[in-house]
Amino acid sequence: MDNLIDIKGVTHAxxxxxxxxxxxxxxNISVPEGEFAAVVGPSGCGKxxxxxxxxxxxxxxxxxVWLHGERVTGPRRTVGMAFQNPVLLxxxxxxxxxxxxxxxxxxxxxxxxxxxxxxxxxxxxxxxxFEHKRPSELSGGMRQRASLCRAIVHKPDVLIMxxxxxxxxxxxxxxxxxxxxxxxxxxxxxxxLITHDLRESVFLGDQVFVLSGRPxxxxxxxxxxxxxxxxxxxxxEPEAQDMLHYLRDQIRIxxxxxxxxx
Amino acid sequence: xxMMRKIAVPIAAVLIFLCLWEALVWVNQWPNYKMASxxxxxxxxxxxxHLFLEMGWQTLWRTVLGLCIAVVxxxxxxxxxxxxxxxxxxxxxxxVGFNAIPKATLVxxxxxxxxGQHDFNTVLMxxxxxxxxxxxxxxxxxxxxxPEYRDILRSLGASRMTIFWKIALPKTLxxxxxxxxxxxxxxxxxxxxxxxxxxxxxxxxxxxxxxETNGDYPLMFAVLIALAAxxxxxxxAVLVLERIFAGWAERPSG
Numbered sequence: 049m050d051n052l053i054d055i056k057g058v059t060h061a062x063x064x065x066x067x068x069x070x071x072x073x074x075x076n077i078s079v080p081e082g083e084f085a086a087v088v089g090p091s092g093c094g095k096x097x098x099x100x101x102x103x104x105x106x107x108x109x110x111x112x113v114w115l116h117g118e119r120v121t122g123p124r125r126t127v128g129m130a131f132q133n134p135v136l137l138x139x140x141x142x143x144x145x146x147x148x149x150x151x152x153x154x155x156x157x158x159x160x161x162x163x164x165x166x167x168x169x170x171x172x173x174x175x176x177x178f179e180h181k182r183p184s185e186l187s188g189g190m191r192q193r194a195s196l197c198r199a200i201v202h203k204p205d206v207l208i209m210x211x212x213x214x215x216x217x218x219x220x221x222x223x224x225x226x227x228x229x230x231x232x233x234x235x236x237x238x239x240x241l242i243t244h245d246l247r248e249s250v251f252l253g254d255q256v257f258v259l260s261g262r263p264x265x266x267x268x269x270x271x272x273x274x275x276x277x278x279x280x281x282x283x284x285e286p287e288a289q290d291m292l293h294y295l296r297d298q299i300r301i302x303x304x305x306x307x308x309x310x
Numbered sequence: 311x312x313m314m315r316k317i318a319v320p321i322a323a324v325l326i327f328l329c330l331w332e333a334l335v336w337v338n339q340w341p342n343y344k345m346a347s348x349x350x351x352x353x354x355x356x357x358x359x360h361l362f363l364e365m366g367w368q369t370l371w372r373t374v375l376g377l378c379i380a381v382v383x384x385x386x387x388x389x390x391x392x393x394x395x396x397x398x399x400x401x402x403x404x405x406v407g408f409n410a411i412p413k414a415t416l417v418x419x420x421x422x423x424x425x426g427q428h429d430f431n432t433v434l435m436x437x438x439x440x441x442x443x444x445x446x447x448x449x450x451x452x453x454x455x456x457p458e459y460r461d462i463l464r465s466l467g468a469s470r471m472t473i474f475w476k477i478a479l480p481k482t483l484x485x486x487x488x489x490x491x492x493x494x495x496x497x498x499x500x501x502x503x504x505x506x507x508x509x510x511x512x513x514x515x516x517x518x519x520x521x522e523t524n525g526d527y528p529l530m531f532a533v534l535i536a537l538a539a540x541x542x543x544x545x546x547a548v549l550v551l552e553r554i555f556a557g558w559a560e561r562p563s564g
């Protein structure tokens with residue numbers, strides 16, 4: 049099996065007071081090892097549910113999630129997660145925050161090695177010199193950088209990100225895209241990124257999956273044919289612009305507004 | 311300079327308060343049996359200095375012991391309520407109802423239940439009156455933990471215990487200390503309640519009672535001041551603990 053992540057016919061509904069609310073309907077997504085999959089779709093279409101299913105935090109009503117040729121039945125240590133909220137622990141320093149997953153995954157790892165690993169990552173994302181600060185002393189963008197370090201400190205096979213840059217201003221967000229690109233070049237991992245930002249999906253993704261409105265199914269898949277070492281300027285090239293137009297159209301269809309003027 | 315101000319301002323405020331008090335008594339020409347003035351207090355303290363030390367210690371250790379039990383039991387109940395919806399639904403009405411009972415009414419009940427067990431009764435009251443805020447705040451702190459905090463460890467396969475020790479418990483510490491500041495004063499009131507309502511010759515409450523019996527009004531006022539001082543001492547002790555264990559929650563000002 050070549051795919052690291054295989055989502056096969058996943059259907060899921062939430063039980064609410066007014067009956068079941070279907071969020072995912074026969075969803076199929078495959079991500080080959082080392083690839084970056086961006087998932088876009090209208091608000092409330094079940095994208096966050098998808099992250100929890102891949103992480104094994106929930107079980108789908110129907111269908112299967114496979115990681116590395118094994119069916120996901122619960123949480124696994126080969127997964128890293130990052131959210132829109134950096135969820136750093138205020139009582140720990142940045143360094144201690146980044147180390148946290150190692151305390152769970154590799155309890156026997158010497159402290160010196162843990163710290164060296166965390167410091168290495170912090171330096172890569174430009175947080176050298178901030179390792180002994182508290183999260184409250186850092187800006188929103190810096191906190192999100194630390195959160196990314198924590199998500200990959202234990203060298204997970206899969207990094208799952210749920211709108212990690214959604215709360216940042218436009219320029220900080222672009223900075224973090226580049227940080228993400230550089231991290232991937234240095235530390236290969238397979239990535240699933242949930243986002244609302246089409247430019248983000250094209251800049252970072254190898255494939256972009258467009259989900260339809262609720263209940264979500266795979267509406268379109270776009271292969272991003274840009275080179276791996278992308279710069280922000282590439283987003284202004286005609287090739288990228290065509291992809292963005294295509295995605296925008298697909299989102300419009302997903303929102304059920306096909307007939308509107310462009 | 312900052313340190314100077316931190317110490318000098320409160321001391322100046324206390325001195326001004328004592329001066330106003332002295333002036334009030336002096337202007338009205340109140341006799342001692344109506345209201346003692348601050349200048350009457352040092353002689354009273356000196357005269358009964360041994361009793362103050364002995365009784366003060368009695369009050370102090372029983373309050374602290376009661377509070378310690380309240381911390382253990384209150385945290386236990388809070389953890390139970392924080393993690394189990396059923397426990398929360400079951401315990402809330404009981405706790406709120408119990409908390410609503412004026413604790414003075416419990417003094418005779420306890421005195422009859424455990425006849426002659428003065429130390430035990432006093433510690434029990436200090437505990438009963440002070441565990442409620444701790445239980446509620448720990449319960450609320452745990453039950454309002456954002457799911458993402460749990461997920462960052464749960465997605466790695468961490469056990470519930472690990473999540474509790476590494477995330478849930480430290481995250482509730484600021485709420486816990488907020489409640490402890492309320493509880494420490496309550497425990498102190500509980501101790502004195504038993505010492506005054508059900509006097510047995512121990513504690514500052516008993517000393518107050520004896521001042522009343524003997525018509526020694528300066529002594530009564532001196533006891534009140536001693537109680538206030540002890541209350542401040544306990545409160546600041548909690549503050550120091552908070553600094554040590556939850557100082558991270560304090561944002562840099564400015």
